[in-house]
Amino acid sequence: MPELPEVETVIRSLRSPLLGRRIDDVSLSWKNMLVRPSMQEFREELLSSRFVSLDRRGKYLLFRLERKSRNRLERKTLIIHLKMSGNLNVRLASLERERHDRVIFALDDGNELRFNDTRKFGRVFLVPEAEDVVGKLGPEPLDPGFSKEIFRALFAGRRGALKPLLLNQSFIAGIGNIYADESLWRAKLHPKTECSKLGEKECAGLFKAIRETLALGIKYCGTDSGDGVVPYGSYRTKVYGRGGKPCPRCRTPIERIVVAQRGTHLCPACQPQPRLRR
DNA sequence: CAAACTCCCTGTTAGC
């Protein structure tokens, strides 16, 4: 399941084949994946557009497009969320389509950008203002301007377990189930830690752990663990999906519990449950 | 604000 490191890997791999290319045709075989505008407008507005830049915001891919329409420069952003099982490929148009190719963008160089998504959870937007879609996201964890002080300030007025907070995209962007578990293991914090009780040191440690974990994920082009639906890179998870196997730090068997309806993996020795105050 | 639950989907897997 693509999270920040996987999405970053995808966007990096697409820059070279897409920048400067023009979209000549569009087809979509599962209409629920298109959030807005209508199918007709989507097609009409994309035709003759060129890719001018590609960015990532959280787990969203942002494709900045431009075209000249009646001598006016039109700017739009194509936004894709891969959700659980999505992936993007650039293939020669002559190459056979794959089983779950849902959206096809025909390019002016004989290639196609193909949005493949087994589970149809992926979402596509075409909007004048990207902020309308990604405006509510929390800070980018790897933004150079992001600091442990800013991170600590995010906790003001927050209560409840730590892990669901890390999964909340309006708290911090880009972290999903895998990197939440991996970051908490690295920070030696239990997923159920009451977030309002985090001290300055623990907060700084978590901040560092999140950044290091995500950076490592990107370095290895993402992980291939999880349900194996979409294999990305070769990042090896320390705890995620490794219930019963030894903790890489202390060899204690990794535990699998459920936190906020999500499968959660941790080392019971490295990440002890904080004692509840009486 | 938090937590629980629903919905959208299909491939995998556990259970019979």
Next chain:
DNA sequence: TGCTAACAGGGAGTTT
């Protein structure tokens, strides 16, 4: 061996 049902997962939205 073959079938069915449960399950996993991100995130928006709704209800408690």
